[in-house]
Amino acid sequence: MAVPGHRLDRMFNPKTVVVIGDKGPGYMWLNSNMPFKQKGGNLYSVQLDPKEIEGIEKLGVQNFTSLADVPGEVDYAVVAVPRQVSPFVLKDLIAKKANGAGFFTSGFAETGEELGIKLQDQLTQMAREANFNLVGPNCMGLYLPKVGVRFSADAAVANDGKIGFLSQSGTHGIMFSLVSAANGLHVSRCASFGNAVVLDVSDYVEYLAADDETEVIGMYVEGVKDGRRFFRVLREACAKKPVVVWKGGQTEAGARATRSHTGSLAAPQSVWDGMMRQCGAITTNSLDETIDVMKALLLTKAPKGDGMALLAQTGGQSVSITDAFAKAGFSVPRFTDATYAELQGFFNIIGGSYQNPLDMGGTIAGNLEVLDRILRIVDADPNIDGMAMELSAMFAARQWKHKPETLDQMLDAIRVHMDRSAKPFVVILHPAHEEEYIGSIKPKFNERQIPVFASFDRAAAAMARVRAYGQR
Amino acid sequence: MAVPGHRLDRMFNPKTVVVIGDKGPGYMWLNSNMPFKQKGGNLYSVQLDPKEIEGIEKLGVQNFTSLADVPGEVDYAVVAVPRQVSPFVLKDLIAKKANGAGFFTSGFAETGEELGIKLQDQLTQMAREANFNLVGPNCMGLYLPKVGVRFSADAAVANDGKIGFLSQSGTHGIMFSLVSAANGLHVSRCASFGNAVVLDVSDYVEYLAADDETEVIGMYVEGVKDGRRFFRVLREACAKKPVVVWKGGQTEAGARATRSHTGSLAAPQSVWDGMMRQCGAITTNSLDETIDVMKALLLTKAPKGDGMALLAQTGGQSVSITDAFAKAGFSVPRFTDATYAELQGFFNIIGGSYQNPLDMGGTIAGNLEVLDRILRIVDADPNIDGMAMELSAMFAARQWKHKPETLDQMLDAIRVHMDRSAKPFVVILHPAHEEEYIGSIKPKFNERQIPVFASFDRAAAAMARVRAYGQR
Numbered sequence: 042m043a044v045p046g047h048r049l050d051r052m053f054n055p056k057t058v059v060v061i062g063d064k065g066p067g068y069m070w071l072n073s074n075m076p077f078k079q080k081g082g083n084l085y086s087v088q089l090d091p092k093e094i095e096g097i098e099k100l101g102v103q104n105f106t107s108l109a110d111v112p113g114e115v116d117y118a119v120v121a122v123p124r125q126v127s128p129f130v131l132k133d134l135i136a137k138k139a140n141g142a143g144f145f146t147s148g149f150a151e152t153g154e155e156l157g158i159k160l161q162d163q164l165t166q167m168a169r170e171a172n173f174n175l176v177g178p179n180c181m182g183l184y185l186p187k188v189g190v191r192f193s194a195d196a197a198v199a200n201d202g203k204i205g206f207l208s209q210s211g212t213h214g215i216m217f218s219l220v221s222a223a224n225g226l227h228v229s230r231c232a233s234f235g236n237a238v239v240l241d242v243s244d245y246v247e248y249l250a251a252d253d254e255t256e257v258i259g260m261y262v263e264g265v266k267d268g269r270r271f272f273r274v275l276r277e278a279c280a281k282k283p284v285v286v287w288k289g290g291q292t293e294a295g296a297r298a299t300r301s302h303t304g305s306l307a308a309p310q311s312v313w314d315g316m317m318r319q320c321g322a323i324t325t326n327s328l329d330e331t332i333d334v335m336k337a338l339l340l341t342k343a344p345k346g347d348g349m350a351l352l353a354q355t356g357g358q359s360v361s362i363t364d365a366f367a368k369a370g371f372s373v374p375r376f377t378d379a380t381y382a383e384l385q386g387f388f389n390i391i392g393g394s395y396q397n398p399l400d401m402g403g404t405i406a407g408n409l410e411v412l413d414r415i416l417r418i419v420d421a422d423p424n425i426d427g428m429a430m431e432l433s434a435m436f437a438a439r440q441w442k443h444k445p446e447t448l449d450q451m452l453d454a455i456r457v458h459m460d461r462s463a464k465p466f467v468v469i470l471h472p473a474h475e476e477e478y479i480g481s482i483k484p485k486f487n488e489r490q491i492p493v494f495a496s497f498d499r500a501a502a503a504m505a506r507v508r509a510y511g512q513r
Numbered sequence: 514m515a516v517p518g519h520r521l522d523r524m525f526n527p528k529t530v531v532v533i534g535d536k537g538p539g540y541m542w543l544n545s546n547m548p549f550k551q552k553g554g555n556l557y558s559v560q561l562d563p564k565e566i567e568g569i570e571k572l573g574v575q576n577f578t579s580l581a582d583v584p585g586e587v588d589y590a591v592v593a594v595p596r597q598v599s600p601f602v603l604k605d606l607i608a609k610k611a612n613g614a615g616f617f618t619s620g621f622a623e624t625g626e627e628l629g630i631k632l633q634d635q636l637t638q639m640a641r642e643a644n645f646n647l648v649g650p651n652c653m654g655l656y657l658p659k660v661g662v663r664f665s666a667d668a669a670v671a672n673d674g675k676i677g678f679l680s681q682s683g684t685h686g687i688m689f690s691l692v693s694a695a696n697g698l699h700v701s702r703c704a705s706f707g708n709a710v711v712l713d714v715s716d717y718v719e720y721l722a723a724d725d726e727t728e729v730i731g732m733y734v735e736g737v738k739d740g741r742r743f744f745r746v747l748r749e750a751c752a753k754k755p756v757v758v759w760k761g762g763q764t765e766a767g768a769r770a771t772r773s774h775t776g777s778l779a780a781p782q783s784v785w786d787g788m789m790r791q792c793g794a795i796t797t798n799s800l801d802e803t804i805d806v807m808k809a810l811l812l813t814k815a816p817k818g819d820g821m822a823l824l825a826q827t828g829g830q831s832v833s834i835t836d837a838f839a840k841a842g843f844s845v846p847r848f849t850d851a852t853y854a855e856l857q858g859f860f861n862i863i864g865g866s867y868q869n870p871l872d873m874g875g876t877i878a879g880n881l882e883v884l885d886r887i888l889r890i891v892d893a894d895p896n897i898d899g900m901a902m903e904l905s906a907m908f909a910a911r912q913w914k915h916k917p918e919t920l921d922q923m924l925d926a927i928r929v930h931m932d933r934s935a936k937p938f939v940v941i942l943h944p945a946h947e948e949e950y951i952g953s954i955k956p957k958f959n960e961r962q963i964p965v966f967a968s969f970d971r972a973a974a975a976m977a978r979v980r981a982y983g984q985r
Contacts, residue, residue, distance in 0.1 A: 210828060210832070211827070211829065212826075212828070212829035212907070213830075213833075215907065216944050216946075219907060219944070220944050220946040222946065223945065223947075223948070289829070289836065290832055290836065291840070292835065292836050292839035292840055293839065294836075294838075294839040294844065294845040295832055295833075295835040295836035295839055297835075297845075298832045298845075298868070298870050301828070301872070302828035302829065302831065302832055302872070326836070326840075326970075327833065327968065328833075329945070329968055329970075332945075354684075355684040356683075356684070356773070356774035356775070357683065357684035357685040357733070357761070357774065358682075359774065360682070360735060360761040360762055360770045361685075361761060361799065361800075363770040364761065364762065364767035364798070365799070367765065368763070368764055368798075372766065373766040373769075373770075396769075396770070396773050398770050400773070400774070433684075435667075435687065435691060472688050472691070472692050472800060473692055473695065473801070473804075474688075474691040474692040474694065475695075475952075476948060476949075476951065476952030476955065477948075477949050477955075479948065480947075480948030480949025480951075480952055481949050483948065483949075495945070496799065497799070498801075
């Protein structure tokens with residue numbers, strides 16, 4: 042939904058989008074935004090070059106040689122012109138009373154060059170004076186999967202996005218959206234905001250905190266302009282919904298790299314870390330960690346305590362899954378005697394163990410009734426606050442490949458368990474020698490919204506972050 | 514090659530292998546060992562059950578109802594009989610003067626049951642008295658890919674194995690062999706040794722340290738019987754070749770799990786860690802870390818210093834790769850002025866950076882000559898001890914999928930660079946939204962023996978372990 046009255050609201054819910062300066066042969070921006078047109082949005086082009094106009098009109102997009110000629114109100118514009126031209130385009134956007142624009146154009150302060158710095162100052166001053174919503178420059182701009190505004194032709198069009206994602210890096214913004222979609226999770230609204238000369242991360246966080254389509258906020262930031270304001274806005278956002286913050290430039294060398302990237306000046310990492318703790322943000326260190334914690338936040342419940350039941354398929358894995366969760370701060374408690382008494386019937390003492398961890402051995406292979414009984418029994422144990430279950434492609438893949446319905450049936454059984462249980466449940470699917478096959482069956486997990494992780498360590502780390510968030 | 518005179522030498526270089534007690538319909542052990550027969554080894558079966566004998570003979574394997582009848586000397590036997598029968602089989606093996614046997618049979622001390630403990634004691638005493646090479650019990654036994662002795666029908670047959678791998682867990686032994694093969698690395702000799710009642714990890718390490726086909730030793734251990742001896746043998750092995758030790762049961766909960774798994778009693782983790790440091794072993798915490806460090810050890814050179822050149826495809830990734838390597842203890846130094854002067858010609862200052870990290874932007878896309886020049890220039894820089902390069906499936910996959918030869922050509926160029934350079938070079942191929950595609954092109958990297966990692970963190974961790982090993 043919208044956030045009426047917020048200065049970014051028109052831009053985040055656009056009816057008219059204009060692409061300024063797109064070029065053939067790819068017409069990357071017009072092609073990326075074609076779903077917006079297909080969904081009934083007004084997509085226009087502004088381009089002076091007669092050679093390009095022909096290609097644009099072939100796409101079925103109406104072109105204007107001047108922004109002033111575009112009919113009606115402009116909610117959002119994508120600016121892809123050379124840097125020297127960008128102040129003239131901004132002047133036109135302001136004159137047109139456009140709500141905002143993403144400046145894909147780069148070559149500003151991040152180059153360290155005099156001309157780049159001067160041009161950036163000029164854009165900044167113009168936009169500030171006009172109170173214009175300048176996204177960037179040096180960015181990929183907005184990605185609004187529901188209305189079809191996209192920063193990449195690979196990005197999904199989706200109505201079920203729950204993650205508001207903000208990124209100072211275009212790559213990380215796009216990658217987050219692609220990797221989250223591959224994991225069955227979609228974005229509600231995303232902004233790649235690069236040099237952040239006018240609108241800074243705080244402005245976007247404020248919007249996403251109020252946006253009721255956004256259940257979780259995530260961000261990749263290299264630095265913020267106004268630390269005091271960011272601190273206040275972040276704290277308010279964290280009080281409303283989980284906020285995951287991945288900081289780029291955590292090391293001295295990394296911080297140096299951010300200067301050539303987005304011209305960011307970073308605070309010392311220890312100050313930053315303290316600020317995150319005080320706000321109650323969930324911190325991560327990479328794209329993988331960020332995706333993993335989103336998966337845990339959105340696809341399963343939060344553990345109410347530290348006691349995990351761990352279900353592995355062999356003895357060796359039962360040791361490894363236990364080490365991973367114990368290192369992440371969980372306990373792996375004994376079950377109650379009542380649980381052991383009930384489990385006894387399902388386990389053969391040779392080649393399996395029904396301690397916690399459970400070495401399921403061949404117990405569950407192809408026997409969904411037994412799996413369901415074990416899940417029910419363990420779920421009911423008062424010592425247990427959540428479950429993690431190994432699925433080994435090494436053992437199961439041959440069966441699954443031969444009879445794909447056995448995988449579907451098992452995942453249905455897991456879904457049934459997850460729906461009836463009040464406790465978190467996660468799956469670990471490995472190992473990587475089946476990379477191609479695992480990639481091919483991932484959609485089966487996604488369809489059923491089953492949180493599946495690539496390793497014990499990654500599952501444990503994601504669960505630990507969610508647990509710590511719940512303990513605030 | 515062999516290690517003449519070593520007590521395990523016949524078993525590790527078998528001419529005759531006997532499978533005792535295999536069962537249909539799968540005949541898992543005979544099927545797994547069929548390559549041994551195809552390569553000219555003598556593969557026999559011992560089975561009393563007439564129903565099974567028919568199935569065994571259909572496989573083309575000669576069956577005997579008594580081990581005594583097997584012609585010639587027995588170098589290695591796989592024992593897959595019920596636990597109560599196992600002492601009788603061991604008696605026959607000793608009488609036959611077999612060199613050794615892997616006891617797949619389980620249900621011993623790891624169950625905590627009186628009967629299991631008693632049977633294990635019986636096996637132990639018999640084998641000790643006869644100086645018999647009992648592998649296990651409760652294990653998968655030997656995997657000798659060159660001669661075709663295998664503990665799984667999925668395990669590779671390969672002549673180029675360089676990794677000696679030892680595992681107290683059958684799963685981890687098999688998984689290591691499968692995942693390493695999927696990464697283009699093979700095992701020279703592997704032993705899964707379970708409860709280790711007679712032969713302990715020290716015996717195997719001693720053999721692998723002397724074995725000149727084994728360039729690197731790896732192991733998964735949950736506990737050792739004679740710590741003093743293990744310490745001595747490990748130190749001697751580490752003096753000869755890199756030894757990677759993955760300890761299972763590092764946490765209190767994990768150690769509890771090892772007791773039900775292999776009946777191991779673990780030393781406190783801090784004592785163990787100190788022992789590893791003193792020996793000069795490389796320690797890891799998971800299968801992934803173990804595979805990664807093997808890849809770095811075998812497929813690239815060791816860095817002679819801490820200075821890494823980092824080559825990313827975008828600005829955001831250049832920050833992330835820098836954070837990852839800096840956190841792992843590397844420096845990301847400035848290049849010399851001479852290097853910058855040379856690089857200048859190849860980089861457009863807008864939308865790319867040729868600091869270190871290098872934001873290659875579109876610079877190398879499809880231009881292998883430019884890539885080659887950059888690799889040469891950076892390689893020659895005296896501040897640089899190694900290179901890590903991002904390949905982003907996000908950008909490149911569309912080109913690679915459309916024109917697969919462009920990927921081949923780029924990998925050939927990287928191979929040429931690696932052959933002429935004295936410094937380590939690793940590749941990071943991501944992100945995971947292209948899991949299936951990445952899995953499908955992995956063989957192209959493997960064929961060329963290019964070390965490729967799934968994330969910046971994993972590459973940096975592997976390189977840091979190799980660096981620390983070199984600094985001992």
